[in-house]
Amino acid sequence: MTHPSDTGPAPVLALEDISKSFGAVRALRDVSLELFPGEVHALAGENGAGKSTLIKTLAGVHRPDAGRVLLDGEPVVFHGPGDARDAGIAVIYQEPTLFPDLSIAENIFMGRQPRRALGRIDHKATHAATLALMERLGVELDPDRPARGLSIADQQIVEIAKALSFEARVLIMDEPTAALTGSEVARLFGVVRTLREQGAAVLFISHRLEEIFEICQRVTTLRDGAWISSEPIANMTEDDLVRRMVGRDLDELYPKQDVEPGEVALRVKRLTREGVFTDVSFDVRHGEIVGLAGLVGAGRTEVARAVFGIDRWDGGEVEVHGKKLTNGAPSTAMAAGVALVPEDRRAQGLVMGMSIERNIGLTGLRTTVRAGLMDRGAERSRSLDWAVKLQVKYARIADTVSTLSGGNQQKVVLAKWLATGPRVLIVDEPTRGIDVGTKAEVHRLLSELAADGVAVLMISSDLPEILGMADRVLVMHEGRLTAEIPRAEATEETVMAAATGRAAA
Amino acid sequence: MPDSLTRAVRWDTVVGALLVVLLLLSFGTVDGFGNSLNLSFLIGNTLPIALIALPMTLLVVAGEIDLSVASTAGLSGAVMGKLWNDGMAIETIIPLCLLLGVVCGLVNGLLVTRLGLPSLAVTIGTLAAYRGIAQIVLGSNAVTDFPSQYLDFASGRIGNSFVPQAFLPFLVLLAIAVVVLHATPFGRSLFAIGANEEAARFAGIRVKRHKLILFTVTGLMASLTGIFWALHYASARYDNATGLELSVVAAVLLGGIDFDGGKGTLGGAIAGVFLLGALQNVMSLLNVSAQSQIVVTGVLLVISVLGPRVARQISIARAGRRAASTPTS
Numbered sequence: 001m002t003h004p005s006d007t008g009p010a011p012v013l014a015l016e017d018i019s020k021s022f023g024a025v026r027a028l029r030d031v032s033l034e035l036f037p038g039e040v041h042a043l044a045g046e047n048g049a050g051k052s053t054l055i056k057t058l059a060g061v062h063r064p065d066a067g068r069v070l071l072d073g074e075p076v077v078f079h080g081p082g083d084a085r086d087a088g089i090a091v092i093y094q095e096p097t098l099f100p101d102l103s104i105a106e107n108i109f110m111g112r113q114p115r116r117a118l119g120r121i122d123h124k125a126t127h128a129a130t131l132a133l134m135e136r137l138g139v140e141l142d143p144d145r146p147a148r149g150l151s152i153a154d155q156q157i158v159e160i161a162k163a164l165s166f167e168a169r170v171l172i173m174d175e176p177t178a179a180l181t182g183s184e185v186a187r188l189f190g191v192v193r194t195l196r197e198q199g200a201a202v203l204f205i206s207h208r209l210e211e212i213f214e215i216c217q218r219v220t221t222l223r224d225g226a227w228i229s230s231e232p233i234a235n236m237t238e239d240d241l242v243r244r245m246v247g248r249d250l251d252e253l254y255p256k257q258d259v260e261p262g263e264v265a266l267r268v269k270r271l272t273r274e275g276v277f278t279d280v281s282f283d284v285r286h287g288e289i290v291g292l293a294g295l296v297g298a299g300r301t302e303v304a305r306a307v308f309g310i311d312r313w314d315g316g317e318v319e320v321h322g323k324k325l326t327n328g329a330p331s332t333a334m335a336a337g338v339a340l341v342p343e344d345r346r347a348q349g350l351v352m353g354m355s356i357e358r359n360i361g362l363t364g365l366r367t368t369v370r371a372g373l374m375d376r377g378a379e380r381s382r383s384l385d386w387a388v389k390l391q392v393k394y395a396r397i398a399d400t401v402s403t404l405s406g407g408n409q410q411k412v413v414l415a416k417w418l419a420t421g422p423r424v425l426i427v428d429e430p431t432r433g434i435d436v437g438t439k440a441e442v443h444r445l446l447s448e449l450a451a452d453g454v455a456v457l458m459i460s461s462d463l464p465e466i467l468g469m470a471d472r473v474l475v476m477h478e479g480r481l482t483a484e485i486p487r488a489e490a491t492e493e494t495v496m497a498a499a500t501g502r503a504a505a
Numbered sequence: 506m507p508d509s510l511t512r513a514v515r516w517d518t519v520v521g522a523l524l525v526v527l528l529l530l531s532f533g534t535v536d537g538f539g540n541s542l543n544l545s546f547l548i549g550n551t552l553p554i555a556l557i558a559l560p561m562t563l564l565v566v567a568g569e570i571d572l573s574v575a576s577t578a579g580l581s582g583a584v585m586g587k588l589w590n591d592g593m594a595i596e597t598i599i600p601l602c603l604l605l606g607v608v609c610g611l612v613n614g615l616l617v618t619r620l621g622l623p624s625l626a627v628t629i630g631t632l633a634a635y636r637g638i639a640q641i642v643l644g645s646n647a648v649t650d651f652p653s654q655y656l657d658f659a660s661g662r663i664g665n666s667f668v669p670q671a672f673l674p675f676l677v678l679l680a681i682a683v684v685v686l687h688a689t690p691f692g693r694s695l696f697a698i699g700a701n702e703e704a705a706r707f708a709g710i711r712v713k714r715h716k717l718i719l720f721t722v723t724g725l726m727a728s729l730t731g732i733f734w735a736l737h738y739a740s741a742r743y744d745n746a747t748g749l750e751l752s753v754v755a756a757v758l759l760g761g762i763d764f765d766g767g768k769g770t771l772g773g774a775i776a777g778v779f780l781l782g783a784l785q786n787v788m789s790l791l792n793v794s795a796q797s798q799i800v801v802t803g804v805l806l807v808i809s810v811l812g813p814r815v816a817r818q819i820s821i822a823r824a825g826r827r828a829a830s831t832p833t834s
Contacts, residue, residue, distance in 0.1 A: 365690035
């Protein structure tokens with residue numbers, strides 16, 4: 001049995017032998033899970049292991065084909081998300097969707113604001129109720145502030161407050177930390193601990209193992225839709241957990257090869273985009289992996305976008321192999337051998353409704369052409385070639401990319417760009433939201449590319465990734481480059497000092 | 506479900522099948538439908554819709570729309586009539602009118618791509634503006650005395666068959682459009698732009714340039730249609746082709762081109778065009794009033810926006826039921 005003790009409190013929510021299939025894909029097979037009041041329970045597994053399906057089953061989005069959902073020991077059937085919410089189950093997604101023009105208080109009490117006579121909204125009561133919620137969470141946020149412009153971290157807090165206002169007893173947090181900075185994660189964890197002490201059950205999903213070990217008491221692992229284990233986390237090591245998720249021992253997570261850097265491939269000189277970043281200069285040499293670190297919003301992504309030509313720059317210049325790039329023209333950057341793997345794979349990296357084959361093919365529209373017409377054979381073999389090289393797991397190359405798991409989608413984005421044979425590869429958050437097995441694969445790939453002479457610029461908010469993979473670390477703070485730290489001297493402390501604007505040690 | 510069956514429920518195939526059914530039914534039951542004069546009317550009256558539907562399909566696939574096409578056609582016809590009245594040679598007038606169409610399209614394209622305005626709003630504006638200019642140019646005159654060899658070409662038939670002479674050039678244009686949309690990098694880019702413009706830009710596709718080209722070609726084709734219209738009906742008036750954009754958009758959407766962009770085939774669009782054309786023809790034969798025909802077109806437009814969505818919902822529901830009926834352990 002997976003039950004921690006038969007004498008303890010009863011689980012507030014339990015899944016019993018849940019199965020769910022989509023067409024021929026069996027997303028969940030006989031999965032069981034118990035959530036107790038006052039625990040933070042991790043749900044671990046690689047992409048495609050069935051975590052999302054499990055969450056959606058709990059949230060009433062999916063109805064299981066077999067098995068039971070028990071609420072306080074009583075079997076329940078959720079006919080929709082509304083039922084689950086009424087039962088006290090709330091889901092906090094990675095990227096909340098608030099109404100940007102409404103205030104925080106209005107967002108929380110949308111559609112059920114306290115009323116005064118004649119049905120008028122009681123703003124005072126709304127304000128007070130919101131303040132009380134924030135106090136319960138131990139957070140300071142002005143209830144009257146509009147949601148527009150709130151950081152993702154603050155938006156999540158608003159969602160949590162909203163869940164509390166529904167008297168939620170079970171909070172499901174789906175990768176809440178993926179887009180947060182270190183201090184934001186710390187604050188979120190403070191809120192989670194507060195909720196736990198108040199008796200809530202929290203189901204916590206994260207690809208960052210250290211977070212699971214920091215905040216969770218128990219962990220349930222899924223692999224390929226099947227339940228693997230549920231156990232207290234205190235008895236485990238990170239290696240134990242990875243073994244359960246992956247089903248084997250993992251290769252090294254940061255397989256960085258030592259490379260002697262070659263000629264300068266990319267030279268960025270005094271690049272400025274007004275109000276976004278200022279006077280940014282750096283080189284990337286062939287064979288090097290240069291990490292670009294900094295807090296979210298420091299201007300890292302914006303520099304990458306400008307270099308590749310997505311946004312125009314106002315001053316400075318960009319050279320590849322000594323040749324200047326045209327301002328604001330991705331096609332000329334591509335022709336010069338630059339590739340950009342963007343941070344948002346769903347919005348920027350992929351056309352979700354298009355096939356794997358054609359998504360990879362999009363960067364080859366100039367090359368897989370014969371007599372002005374698409375050479376479908378060449379397109380297919382180019383796409384297949386790279387999908388196989390990157391070990392993308394798919395049923396058919398003509399399937400739409402939306403059928404793939406997140407990690408495999410990311411591999412398709414990488415395939416799409418590696419197929420152009422880039423000499424300068426810019427990757428923006430290359431492993432965000434993908435599982436640890438795929439992450440190791442991506443790192444090995446980047447390392448091999450660098451060893452083959454590609455100049456790699458890697459933007460990442462994952463500090464261990466920067467420290468593990470980069471030959472040099474550039475750090476940005478508020479739109480400026482504040483430090484350049486060689487691999488030997490790069491530590492969490494030196495990088496964070498520069499990223500937060502304190503003088504580099 | 507086998508592959509062939511899933512594909513069989515695709516919307517454009519449904520429309521093709523509907524067209525065949527309508528034609529067979531009409532041959533059997535509608536008096537006067539099958540005679541060659543009526544068939545030539547059917548095709549001749551549908552050609553203006555079909556001509557504009559070619560670029561419109563590409564535009565909608567790329568996530569844009571042009572509602573000013575009928576006004577551009579009307580303006581071209583009006584200018585043609587005015588210049589002919591002024592004594593200019595028809596061989597000079599036609600290229601000038603085509604150039605005018607290019608300018609009309611370019612204006613739409615520049616407003617959309619340079620100023621970033623939504624094409625729906627821009628082209629509703631130019632719909633009114635171009636028609637207004639047409640009225641200023643020609644007033645309430647009707648010009649009918651175009652040279653007879655041109656009138657004969659635009660209304661004549663091939664030998665003794667029911668096929669209008671103008672149908673052959675249309676087939677050539679259709680073939681070009683099919684190749685451009687479905688077999689060139691340009692066409693492939695349009696699908697990417699329509700489905701996810703940002704991802705297309707990140708893949709190095711020059712989104713604005715593609716759109717500008719599309720709007721310009723649409724203007725050109727609309728003007729070609731305006732010239733054909735004036736010659737086919739031997740009448741150039743400022744209000745030629747009024748309301749044609751409704752038929753074109755209805756037909757294209759009926760043919761399964763997704764209004765949100767990124768999906769559809771030219772085959773489906775053309776099947777939609779001739780389905781609508783045949784329906785209008787049959788309604789005329791059955792003495793349905795012109796006003797009622799517009800109502801039918803409007804209803805079809807709504808159905809064609811809903812239809813593919815409903816079909817998708819049905820196939821999803823079916824897939825769900827199938828999944829539920831397969832044993833899971």
